[in-house]
Amino acid sequence: MSALLEVRDLHTHFFTRAGVVRAVEGVSFSLARGEILGLVGESGSGKSVTGFSLIGLVDPPGRIVSGSIRFDGQELVGLPQAAMRRLRGARIAMVFQDPAATLNPVLTIGQQMALAVRAHGRASEAAARDLAARTLTRVGIPDAAARLDAYPHEFSGGMRQRVAIATALLHGPELIVADEPTTALDVSIQAQILAEMKKLAKESGTALVWISHDLATVSSLADRVLVMYAGRIVESGGVSETLRAPRHPYTRGLLDSLPATARPGEKLNQIPGSTPSLLALPPGCPFAPRCPRADAACATDPPDVVTGGRLVRCHHPLAVAA
Amino acid sequence: MRPLSMPRYCVAMLGFIIQRLLQSLLVMLAMSALVFAGVYAIGNPIDVLISPDATQQIREDAIRHYGLDLPLWRQYLAFLGRLLAGDFGRSFVFDIPVLELVLARLPATLELALASVLIGAFIGIPLGIYAGYRPEAASSRAIMAVSVLGFSVPTFWVGLLLILTFAVNLDWLPAGDRGPVVEVFGVGWSFLTAEGLTFLILPALNLSLFKLAMMIRLARAGTREIMLTDTVKFARAAGLAEFTILRRHVLRLISIPLVTVFGLEFASTLAFAVVTETIFSWPGVGKLIIDSITSLDRPVMVAYLVLVAFLFVTINLVVDLSYALLDPRLRRGGRA
Numbered sequence: 001m002s003a004l005l006e007v008r009d010l011h012t013h014f015f016t017r018a019g020v021v022r023a024v025e026g027v028s029f030s031l032a033r034g035e036i037l038g039l040v041g042e043s044g045s046g047k048s049v050t051g052f053s054l055i056g057l058v059d060p061p062g063r064i065v066s067g068s069i070r071f072d073g074q075e076l077v078g079l080p081q082a083a084m085r086r087l088r089g090a091r092i093a094m095v096f097q098d099p100a101a102t103l104n105p106v107l108t109i110g111q112q113m114a115l116a117v118r119a120h121g122r123a124s125e126a127a128a129r130d131l132a133a134r135t136l137t138r139v140g141i142p143d144a145a146a147r148l149d150a151y152p153h154e155f156s157g158g159m160r161q162r163v164a165i166a167t168a169l170l171h172g173p174e175l176i177v178a179d180e181p182t183t184a185l186d187v188s189i190q191a192q193i194l195a196e197m198k199k200l201a202k203e204s205g206t207a208l209v210w211i212s213h214d215l216a217t218v219s220s221l222a223d224r225v226l227v228m229y230a231g232r233i234v235e236s237g238g239v240s241e242t243l244r245a246p247r248h249p250y251t252r253g254l255l256d257s258l259p260a261t262a263r264p265g266e267k268l269n270q271i272p273g274s275t276p277s278l279l280a281l282p283p284g285c286p287f288a289p290r291c292p293r294a295d296a297a298c299a300t301d302p303p304d305v306v307t308g309g310r311l312v313r314c315h316h317p318l319a320v321a322a
Numbered sequence: 323m324r325p326l327s328m329p330r331y332c333v334a335m336l337g338f339i340i341q342r343l344l345q346s347l348l349v350m351l352a353m354s355a356l357v358f359a360g361v362y363a364i365g366n367p368i369d370v371l372i373s374p375d376a377t378q379q380i381r382e383d384a385i386r387h388y389g390l391d392l393p394l395w396r397q398y399l400a401f402l403g404r405l406l407a408g409d410f411g412r413s414f415v416f417d418i419p420v421l422e423l424v425l426a427r428l429p430a431t432l433e434l435a436l437a438s439v440l441i442g443a444f445i446g447i448p449l450g451i452y453a454g455y456r457p458e459a460a461s462s463r464a465i466m467a468v469s470v471l472g473f474s475v476p477t478f479w480v481g482l483l484l485i486l487t488f489a490v491n492l493d494w495l496p497a498g499d500r501g502p503v504v505e506v507f508g509v510g511w512s513f514l515t516a517e518g519l520t521f522l523i524l525p526a527l528n529l530s531l532f533k534l535a536m537m538i539r540l541a542r543a544g545t546r547e548i549m550l551t552d553t554v555k556f557a558r559a560a561g562l563a564e565f566t567i568l569r570r571h572v573l574r575l576i577s578i579p580l581v582t583v584f585g586l587e588f589a590s591t592l593a594f595a596v597v598t599e600t601i602f603s604w605p606g607v608g609k610l611i612i613d614s615i616t617s618l619d620r621p622v623m624v625a626y627l628v629l630v631a632f633l634f635v636t637i638n639l640v641v642d643l644s645y646a647l648l649d650p651r652l653r654r655g656g657r658a
């Protein structure tokens with residue numbers, strides 16, 4: 001079966017006054033229909049920019065400088081805006097982090113969803129409301145038809161995010177890019193939404209790119225995981241093998257900094273240092289200055305080491321656990 | 323408009339309206355006192371009313387006739403009592419009821435002010451949104467240049483230029499005066515006939531330039547800000563066309579400051595269209611007040627200023643109420 005999404009050597013740069021920010025630098029991955037892909041990394045690693053590149057919404061002064069994004073066989077890089085717009089919301093949808101910021105506070109839920117319905121074809125007022133209500137019901141909003149006339153501020157944070165998810169689901173997209181959609185929510189609500197997203201994706205065969213800096217979330221949801229650092233993918237593979245036995249020292253560091261993996265009483269092992277500026281990255285492995293395993297070899301670009309469906313980009317990968 | 327939670331909404335709105343009405347009443351009271359005290363200090367109307375060679379007897383009779391012999395506070399109370407009874411007194415100069423005098427002039431100013439604010443809004447808002455949407459485009463820079471002009475070029479100069487161009491040189495439009503009016507509700511309006519409109523157009527354009535500049539600025543600043551928000555990104559992610567995003571999302575989100583300025587500009591134009599009314603010999607209240615100041619026609623001045631205060635208070639009230647319509651978050655339980 002051919003992949004739904006094929007990203008090859010994607011480069012997305014921001015041409016700022018201070019210089020060129022290489023936010024995405026040579027990212028490649030593919031995604032099958034119905035697959036859930038976790039995209040993790042520290043803040044500033046380029047996860048969101050990767051997501052926006054997929055849906056063709058990179059803000060100026062940024063743009064995709066090279067690479068290829070094939071969606072169901074169609075090349076998206078260089079696609080005219082009008083054609084891209086017809087895909088957005090219809091076949092590729094996106095959900096954002098903060099539902100309080102994404103929904104328009106002065107329009108009712110019904111009005112906003114109707115705009116999204118009509119973005120892809122004519123629909124009568126009644127038909128648009130009906131589709132909106134049915135989709136809201138699917139994401140677990142009770143009494144949806146009556147709630148259409150409510151404003152976003154009349155919903156809780158979790159309910160607002162369900163509205164945003166329902167808006168993304170309206171046209172039954174084949175791919176949803178979800179950019180930290182649960183980060184702004186309470187932990188208990190996070191778990192509910194996660195479970196529902198998983199169910200919805202599996203039911204409808206929608207592929208999901210789930211962006212998160214929270215490895216725990218990704219491990220419970222995703223089939224595969226991509227670990228990003230400084231705009232590159234440093235490790236990828238099946239979610240359970242990768243998180244059980246990471247091969248890149250950065251992934252190891254991310255796991256060690258999780259509260260759940262630390263033994264009680266032990267302090268959390270934060271990765272020393274911070275993410276480098278993308279403006280002037282020195283050659284070689286960008287993680288080397290923070291890496292416990294770094295040596296002279298790391299001054300050159302690390303190779304992609306592929307073994308059994310897993311990829312690691314490192315001169316000194318950790319041994320695969322026996 | 324909303325079927326949802328109508329009773330709660332209405333109660334909240336009613337409380338809000340009552341609270342604002344009381345506030346407005348206090349403002350009006352304070353204004354009437356200030357206006358009365360202020361105007362009292364200007365000149366002695368008796369000198370204007372009767373010739374200098376009138377006898378002492380005539381002089382004293384006149385003073386008594388107009389109540390000018392009473393202490394200031396008695397005059398104010400009497401004035402306030404008459405105001406409440408709808409009696410603004412008689413003009414010293416024209417010797418007809420002031421209310422009649424002002425109301426005869428008000429429609430002319432009303433339609434001029436409204437026309438100019440509407441022109442400013444209907445042209446300025448779209449231009450401003452466009453300039454905010456495409457801040458780097460050459461056309462946007464041109465729009466901003468127009469708005470700078472609108473702010474900095476004096477009204478009278480533009481007025482003279484308009485007359486020179488469209489009335490004198492091109493001879494397309496009349497240079498001044500009000501032209502024919504149509505009587506509705508017992509008062510005359512220009513905007514109801516094509517010919518009346520030709521008289522309205524130049525003064526309205528003249529007055530609208532500043533409002534246009536203001537609307538452009540506000541709409542542009544608001545649009546620039548909103549375009550960067552996740553609301554717009556999310557709408558784009560849902561596949562909405564750019565025009566739909568501007569019309570349905572952005573316009574609604576920037577409407578509150580626009581409505582505020584619309585209201586304030588409307589009110590201040592009603593009160594202070596003097597320059598334009600003078601240049602175009604437009605028979606509005608602006609001309610009336612200037613005439614009454616030069617002739618020290620105190621009742622007219624007082625009535626006019628009270629009327630202006632009343633218009634401001636009313637328009638502010640309407641603007642505040644429209645906030646609640648425009649921003650649903652304000653509808654819950656009124657505001658403190």
Ligand SMILES: Nc1ncnc2c1ncn2[C@@H]1O[C@H](COP(=O)(O)OP(=O)(O)OP(=O)(O)O)[C@@H](O)[C@H]1O
Binds near residue numbers: 023045048059060
């Ligand atoms: N509009 C922009 N102009 C300039 N640089 C940008 C812009 N947007 C993003 N970047 C840069 O791109 C890099 C990647 O940003 P991105 O938002 O993808 O990070 P992220 O992994 O999503 O982080 P977070 O977890 O904080 O959301 C950052 O260094 C950021 O500074």
Ligand SMILES: [Mg+2]
Binds near residue numbers: 179
């Ligand atoms: Mg991000």
